[in-house]
Amino acid sequence: MEHSAGSEITFHHEAGGDEFIKKVIKTTILLSVITIIELGLGLAMYAFPMADTFKLFLKGVIVILSLAKAFYIVGIFMHLGDELKNLIMTICVPLILFVWFIAAFLMDGNSWKNLRNSRGKSIVPVEKTAPAAQPASAEKH
Amino acid sequence: MATAQTQMQTKWWSGGKSPFNVEYGKLMMWYFLMSDAFTFGAFLISYGTIRFSQNYWPDPNQVFNAFPLAGHANLPLAFVSLMTFILIVSSVTMVLAVHAGHKNDKQGVIKWMIWTVIGGIAFLSCQAWEWAHLITGEHAVLINGELTNIGTTVTKNPWGPAADLASHEGHHVGTPGPVAFGGYFFGITGFHGFHVLSGVVINIIMLIMAINGNFERKGHYWMIEKAGLYWHFVDLVWVFVFLCFYLI
Incomplete structure (x- = not known):
């Protein structure tokens, strides 16, 4: 199985040492902050009475924030951005x-x-x- | 810079190498994950369709407001936040395991894989508690003019609109909500939970192989990378399950 595994790859991505670790920490903080903002918006919809259209707007914001989270997970954690x-x-x-x-x-x-x-x-x-x-x-x- | 130049000058499609510069297994893992994204997407869209077709849908802040050992305290979304955080952290430890693998650092891989497995088991335990709480936590609702205690299951939903005049021990009393709520909630979080379970099993196998030195003998830790892709995907799906069931 692994006879030609090495020859398939033309060049390897650099492991990137500490620089990569910094990037991971930055992404983790970003993901946590986005999640906290999402939770804040979700709780705001529960805690404060508001018009349905505004609620819908907040839900739209939460959807966009979730897409941003997906982008960072796939791009940084899954390294798709490096392919x-x-x-x-x-x-x-x-x-x-x-x-x-x-x-x-x-x-x-x-x-x-x-x-x-x-x-x-x-x-x-x-x-x-x-x-x-x-x-x-x-x-x- | 050097990499960019190699990238430009390589004839990727001339044969003898992967035109995508990845090994076969990793490429196929990506395509599997893409197809799995469509499976989850179809489930969530089906849920959305039914939810859009209903005049009333339960407010997640009211349904998911319990926390273990907190009694009847009203803590909306607190427990699911904890679950989300656990999954993000276990995703990070997986990134670090893959990174250690790139450096052929056996002890690093073992350490971070152990943390990832612990995170996965913690998430599953949380989900087990949440399910048990929903199924066994009964609420009084008005059915055919009579107060009945029902839990949240695939056939019962106590989270309906408030009844017009009824009150019960000073509390407002509700009516049964759309039955589809429980089916979709248990179906989709269950399907995700099953992915987490299989991810934990895969990660445990990777951990054992790392401890036994299988990867060391092979000379690379690419298997960890592929298991990592699967594990991150599980986290990715949770982002959308969290969005669709708990936030909006």
């Missing part, structure tokens, strides 16, 4: 699918809610709303 650009692209480009994935499904959920609210029970399965009113033939469905 060749082509490798980075083969990992990151497929993830663009998430843009459609998230948008489409959340809109679908929202539309589901709106339909149910506006059309009332007409889209709820019939046998659950009024079993007594059903003619016997409805049982066959």
Whole structure:
């Protein structure tokens, strides 16, 4: 298995000694600070009454902060930032699918809610709303 | 600077070497993690879809407000913050283990791998406590006009909107919330917890191999690096589980 493992690699990343340790400590502090800010915002939404639109704005901020955390974990801890650009692209480009994935499904959920609210029970399965009113033939469905 | 020049001058696709300058195992670990990201993504998006389709969804600050040995103190998000911190720290100790591996420092690898394993076990213990607390912690809710005590399970959810007029021993009484809450919470945190468990098992195997000197004989600690990628991914997923279930 390891016969050619060395020859696959053209050049090794420098281990980077103390400089790297400093970078790790810096990233750790950054991740902790971002987490504390996120918690602060989450608790603020609970502790202080606020308008729904402002709440939504704070949630958006928390999402962006989480993406920043993900960027630092992948880029520094997982060393993806040190790899060749082509490798980075083969990992990151497929993830663009998430843009459609998230948008489409959340809109679908929202539309589901709106339909149910506006059309009332007409889209709820019939046998659950009024079993007594059903003619016997409805049982066959 | 020298590295940048080598990078520019190398004909990466001329054969005989990895065009991505990584060994096969590490490349495949990256692609596995990418596919796993889609698995977790699909779960979380499914949760989001159902949550968007509901008129009411429980406030995480009310559901997750307990802390071990703190009795009924209202401490929203305190325990999950501790869990998050444990996972970040164990990710850092893993980085240091990989770094020690780069320097072929056997004792360093062993030391940091032990800390990483401890961190993983601590996280799993916290999750076990949290699950047990949610499942067994019963709350009085109004079901068909009667007060019933229910815990949070995949079929029951006591965290619904407040009942109109009812009060119970001076407390306001709620109604059952959307059933999907428990299913998604236990399903997704369970799937993540299972990743942590397998990560801990992998890390223990890496630790034993390091102690036995397997990597020393091989001449490199690349296995630690691959296990490290998996472990960081577990931390990465927690960032989003934490976001979706506890923060927003």
